[in-house]
Amino acid sequence: MGIHQTAIVHPDAQLASDVQVGPYSIIGANVSIDSGTVVGPHCVIDGHTRIGKNNNFYRFCSIGGVPQDKKYAGEPTKLEIGDCNTIREYVTINTGTVQDIGVTRLGNDNWIMAYVHIAHDCQLGSHIIMANSVQLAGHIHIGDWAIIGGLSAVHQFVRIGAHSMIGGTSSIRQDIPPYVIGAGDPFRPVGINSEGLGRRGFSPEQIAQVKEAYKLLYRRNLSVEQALTQMQHLQEQHPESAKAVGLMLEFLQTSTRGIVRP
Known part of the structure; x- marks a missing residue:
């Protein structure tokens, strides 16, 4: 498919030759996208954003927007996305802030469902599943293989350990150790993710x-x-x-x- 004739790609953007960009999508000047990645229709990817290989962005994603932080003053903070991620409809992922490390990161082979928000300076590992409408505040760290159920909200600066599993509609205000499974508002652990x-x-x-x-x-x-x-x-x-x-x-x-x- 290549780049659709209605898409707007800034001439300074760096796209591999086989990147696909759908109708009415917009790619900003400081964006780089590696081979095999597909950007669906009506997406906006801007900011200082680096995207790896074989990612799939579904329609209406907003990627690389400025942080929703009143302290942000236009600094050139970054977003880095790895390889083989699936980013579903209406997902928003913001760049970092200078008050933290200045980079929001998403690893490899993550499955991010519709309406998920990933705020500034979040550090996500690989093989993570986040169901519809999970909301991450700023500065959150999530380990590999974690699963977060739909409509869950996570407080800023919380860490969620690897291999943990969080039931839907949970409210997470403190750290969840690796392997722990549970749910609730507030979240309550009930065991380990042995399966x-x-x-x-x-x-x-x-x-x-x-x-x-x-x-x-x-x-x-x-x-x-x-x-x-x-x-x-x-x-x-x-x-x-x-x-x-x-x-x-x-x-x-x-x-x-x-x-x-x-």
């Missing part, structure tokens, strides 16, 4: 030790500090599961907002 871990190649032993780490954190009446100490012992006792448990351990050691509680 998802099995699908991703975690062994039964690794899943068992991740479950034990969850119990130390939420079921043993321990403080977070006590649970961390017990998780370190768990790593020593089960070296084949040390990396899996270590993912939760590192997350907890670096949490600044505090974690969700039952």
Whole structure:
């Protein structure tokens, strides 16, 4: 298809030769798009935005807009999107701010459904699924393989750990550790995403030790500090599961907002 005759592509934009741009879409001057990417009709991609290979932007996306932050003063902040992402209708993704690292990032192979908003300075990993109308405030970090149900809202500066699973219409105000599954307003953890871990190649032993780490954190009446100490012992006792448990351990050691509680 190439570039439709009604599309407006700034002459300074850098598009690979096989990029497709649909009718009435607009591509700004500081945009670069790598090979295999398809931009549907009525999309706007602007700002200092770099997009990788084989992405698919459906109709009416708004990508690379300025931050919705009153402190923003026109600085040339950035948006970086990796490869093989699916971005559905009416998704909005903003550039970063100088008050943070100045870059909003989206990794690879993410599935972002309709009406999702990804605000300034969010740092998203890979293989994430966000269902319709998930709303991310600024400065949020989401780990690989996380799943967020539709109509959920996430408070600014929250971190969501890898392999976690959040039910629809949840309200997340504190950090969600890796592997945790739950839902609610406020969000309440109920267990670990053992089904998802099995699908991703975690062994039964690794899943068992991740479950034990969850119990130390939420079921043993321990403080977070006590649970961390017990998780370190768990790593020593089960070296084949040390990396899996270590993912939760590192997350907890670096949490600044505090974690969700039952």
